[in-house]
Structure formats: C-alpha cells, structure tokens
Amino acid sequence: MQLTDLLMNEGLAQHGGPKTVTSTFSWPLYDDTEVEAVAAVVRSGAWGNPDCAGLVAQFEQEFAAYCGSKYAVSCVNGSVSLRLALIACGVKPGDEVIVPPYTFIATASTVVEANCVPVFVDIDPDTYNLDPRAIEAAITERTRAIIPVHFGGQACDMDAILDIARRHNLRVIEDAAHAHGAEYKGKKLGTWGNVGSFSFQSSKNLTAGEGGIVVTDDDELYALMNSLRNVGRIEGGQWYDHYNPGCNYRITQMQAVLLSAQLQRLEEQTLRRDENGRYLNELLTPIDGITPLTRGHGETLHCYHLYIFKYDKSHFNGLPKNEFVERLAAEGVPCFRGYPHPLYRQPLFQQKNFMCYALPESVDYSQVLCPVAERACAEEAVWILQHAMLGTRQDMEAFAEAIRKVQRLS
Structure with a gap:
C-alpha cells in the first residue's frame, strides 16, 4: 500500500485518527535563571519600585539598548504604554487618530481613553498591516497621529507611513x-516613529506575565511619559510633588528581573522564529488554497508572534474556516481562527459606549466598512501561535502535512 493510501485510511484526529503533530510547545520558556532572580528579589523584601530605579531602571536600559533607542519607560501593560504615548504626543479631545481594524482592542480603545476619535483604515491584503494608500485618503484637518500595528510581528511599510506623517x-x-526583536530594513521595530509601544503580556514573545514599555529618542516625550507613569512626578523633583496628571503605572522589581532574564533569550528565539517562518512559507506555498502572508515589504527580521496564512475554502471542499481550524487544531497544530470581526464591529463602537469621553456626537461607526479586514476575519486568516514557531524544521513539516491531511480528507 502506498504512503498516500495509508494516510487516507488514517482518518482525521478530530474523528479518532492519529495526530499529525506529536510535539508539545510550552510557553514561557525558563530555567533556574528566572527562578533564582525572582527568589533574590523576594528575599530582599524590596518588591516594589517607588523610585523607578534599581532593577527596573536596569531593565529599561537593557531594553533601550537592545532596541537601539535612547530611552525606555516601563509600565503595567501594553495598553497603558499606548495611552502614555498618545498623551505625551499632545493629542487633544476630539483629535483623530488613524488605526487599523485588524488588531487587539487596546489599539483603538486607548485612543478613546485619550478623548480622541479612532479612525479605522483598511489593511493591506498581502500583510494585514495598515495600507498606506488608505491612510492618505483618511486624513482630515483633525488628524493628529497614526498608530501602525506591526501585526503578528510583520513590519509595516514604515517608509511610506513616515513620509505621509511628515x-x-x-x-x-x-x-x-x-x-519584539523584529526589524525593518535592519532597524528594530518600535524605533522608527516618535514612540514605540510594547506589551509583556503572557502570550508575547517577551513576557513577565504582564507589563509594557515605550521607547523613544525624544527627550521631551521621554520626560513626559516617565512622569505620567509615576504619578506625575518629575526627575529631580520632590517625591511628594506632582506636575502632570499621571497615575501609578509602575512595574515591580520581580517583573523587571524576569524581563531581564527573558531578554537574554529573545534574539536567539527571534532568529529561530524567522528561520522557521521562512521554511514554513516554502512548505505551504505549493498547497492549493493556502497563501502565507507575503514577505519582501522591508522586513529584514520577522519575529512571527503569529504565523498567518490565508485560507480559501474552495480548495477544501467548501469547509468553513472555523471548521478547518478545529480540524487543524485536533491534528496538533497550535492554531486559532483569529479575530471574528474587525474592531469597529465591537459593541464599544457600534453602541458608542464612550461614557464620559469627549467623542463628538457625529462619530458613527455603524457605517464603517473595511473590506479586506472583513474578509480576513470571516473567511481567510488562520494563525499559528508564536511558541509553535520555536519548534524544529520537522515540526514545520508536520504543520504542513496536517494541512494537507485536512485537505485530503475534507
């Protein structure tokens, strides 16, 4: 009996057949380095960070150096880091901020928190990042900022975006x-614009369970973001004097040492994800109905927080995307269907649940339509999660075989 016949007789794992992928993929990865670092902080009794100094300042310096930035300011999460950046950049109530509809809610909800108006602009079908042509068309006299999201670790077209911004x-x-760790034209992402915002939430490529950070080369932006995350205090000022309307957004010493230890692993992990992503592109491109998001748009190092490919059900006997993902997951591929709908369809925007925020009454998201994002959510986008991209070449081959198996047996 031929190998193909044997595979056909195996049956889908979802229906009791053997899994195609037998590896397990853990996250986060750690050893005694992290354990001992945290234990040392616990034993010291100095758990907090009232002065934004010590181990926290050490990690900020390490992260800034890794990114090639002059400054880094840590904070409690990646949502707050976006909010700090927006406020420091000087947006005023009613200003418009251009954001993509294919991203986590915080990219847009922090704009609302800053009393500004998110303007949703469609994504490029090849990368799922903001389409610069759509950005240009959406600019009005009230536009003050652009938030490009390097979605899944794929670099945005920063040359085009920065040209528009200028x-x-x-x-x-x-x-x-x-x-984290990804590059555009040899320079780290997060260092191209006025401010770069990162998250250290538990799923992220660099994590302490929670946390965030902003990086910048701008002295004034640094000073203001540093003040805002530390209850409005300023460097050189008295501890009980507060100059800006900030809050306590500081991280702890335990988070700082975890992040310092994890940062030592990041470059090697990023290179491995990039290599596996390139190989997986080679394996999936020949499969009818499977189209990896394209490279060659300026990214010189892709960190594959998500490996995303486009799915065409017409090559899978009409199998809906959600059912395809369920079958693929049952085969052992750590995958997800992605967002079920674009951000502007969230109740927050459809019902205008803006509470005390100063969005004009004229703002109406019920008529917003971004066709590429709609298609990605409903029909196309399938995600393979970042920890799976730390596997072996044999794991990438197994992912591809799992897709072929689902296709054969659909």
Whole structure:
C-alpha cells in the first residue's frame, strides 16, 4: 500500500485518527535563571519600585539598548504604554487618530481613553498591516497621529507611513506589541516613529506575565511619559510633588528581573522564529488554497508572534474556516481562527459606549466598512501561535502535512 493510501485510511484526529503533530510547545520558556532572580528579589523584601530605579531602571536600559533607542519607560501593560504615548504626543479631545481594524482592542480603545476619535483604515491584503494608500485618503484637518500595528510581528511599510506623517505633520506611534526583536530594513521595530509601544503580556514573545514599555529618542516625550507613569512626578523633583496628571503605572522589581532574564533569550528565539517562518512559507506555498502572508515589504527580521496564512475554502471542499481550524487544531497544530470581526464591529463602537469621553456626537461607526479586514476575519486568516514557531524544521513539516491531511480528507 502506498504512503498516500495509508494516510487516507488514517482518518482525521478530530474523528479518532492519529495526530499529525506529536510535539508539545510550552510557553514561557525558563530555567533556574528566572527562578533564582525572582527568589533574590523576594528575599530582599524590596518588591516594589517607588523610585523607578534599581532593577527596573536596569531593565529599561537593557531594553533601550537592545532596541537601539535612547530611552525606555516601563509600565503595567501594553495598553497603558499606548495611552502614555498618545498623551505625551499632545493629542487633544476630539483629535483623530488613524488605526487599523485588524488588531487587539487596546489599539483603538486607548485612543478613546485619550478623548480622541479612532479612525479605522483598511489593511493591506498581502500583510494585514495598515495600507498606506488608505491612510492618505483618511486624513482630515483633525488628524493628529497614526498608530501602525506591526501585526503578528510583520513590519509595516514604515517608509511610506513616515513620509505621509511628515507631509501632514502627524505623530507616529508604533504598536509593536507583537514585534519584539523584529526589524525593518535592519532597524528594530518600535524605533522608527516618535514612540514605540510594547506589551509583556503572557502570550508575547517577551513576557513577565504582564507589563509594557515605550521607547523613544525624544527627550521631551521621554520626560513626559516617565512622569505620567509615576504619578506625575518629575526627575529631580520632590517625591511628594506632582506636575502632570499621571497615575501609578509602575512595574515591580520581580517583573523587571524576569524581563531581564527573558531578554537574554529573545534574539536567539527571534532568529529561530524567522528561520522557521521562512521554511514554513516554502512548505505551504505549493498547497492549493493556502497563501502565507507575503514577505519582501522591508522586513529584514520577522519575529512571527503569529504565523498567518490565508485560507480559501474552495480548495477544501467548501469547509468553513472555523471548521478547518478545529480540524487543524485536533491534528496538533497550535492554531486559532483569529479575530471574528474587525474592531469597529465591537459593541464599544457600534453602541458608542464612550461614557464620559469627549467623542463628538457625529462619530458613527455603524457605517464603517473595511473590506479586506472583513474578509480576513470571516473567511481567510488562520494563525499559528508564536511558541509553535520555536519548534524544529520537522515540526514545520508536520504543520504542513496536517494541512494537507485536512485537505485530503475534507
């Protein structure tokens, strides 16, 4: 009996057949380095960070150096880091901020928190990042900033975005929550715009369970973000004097040492994800109905927080995307269907649940339509999760075989 016949007789794992992928993929990865670092902080009794100094400042310096930035300011999470960046960049109530509809809610909800108006602009079908042509068309006299999201670790077209920003005098805040270690034209993501914002939430490529950070080369932006995360205090000022309307957004010493230890692993992990992503592209491209998001748009190092491919059910006997993902997951591939709908369809925006925030009454998201994002959510986008991209070449081959198996047996 031929190998193909044997595979056909195996049956889908979802229906009791053997799994195609037998590896397990753990996250986070750690050893005694992290355990002993945290234990040392616990024994010291100095758990907090009232002065934004010590181990926290040490990690901030390490992360800034890794990114190639002058400054880094840590905070409690990646949502707050975006909010700090927006406020520091000087947006005022009613200002418009351009954001993509294919991203986590915080990219847009922090704009609302800053009393500004999120303007949703469609994504490029090849990368699922903001389409620069759509950005240009969406700019009005009220536009003040652009938040490009390096979604899944894929670099946005920063040359085009920065050119638009320069011509229209706009601030650029990079949402690099997925992009630790990734590069555009040899330079780290997060360092191209006025500010770069990162998350250290538990799923992220660099994690302490929670946390966030902003990086910048701008002295004034640094000073203001540093103040805002520390209850409005300023460097050199008295501890009980508060100059800006900030809150306590500080991280702890335990988070700092975890992040310092994890940072030592990041470059090697990023290189491995990039290599596996390139190989998986080679394996999946020949499969009818499977199209990896394209490279060659300026990214020189892709960190694959998500490996995303486009699915065409017409090559899988009409199998709906959600059922395809269920079958693929049953085969042992750590995968997810992605967002079920674009951000502007969230109840927050459809019902205008803006509470005390100063969005004009004229703002109406019920008529917003971004066709590429709609298609990605409903029909196309399938995600393989970042920890799976730390596997072996044999694991990548197994992922591809799992897709072929689902296709054969659909």
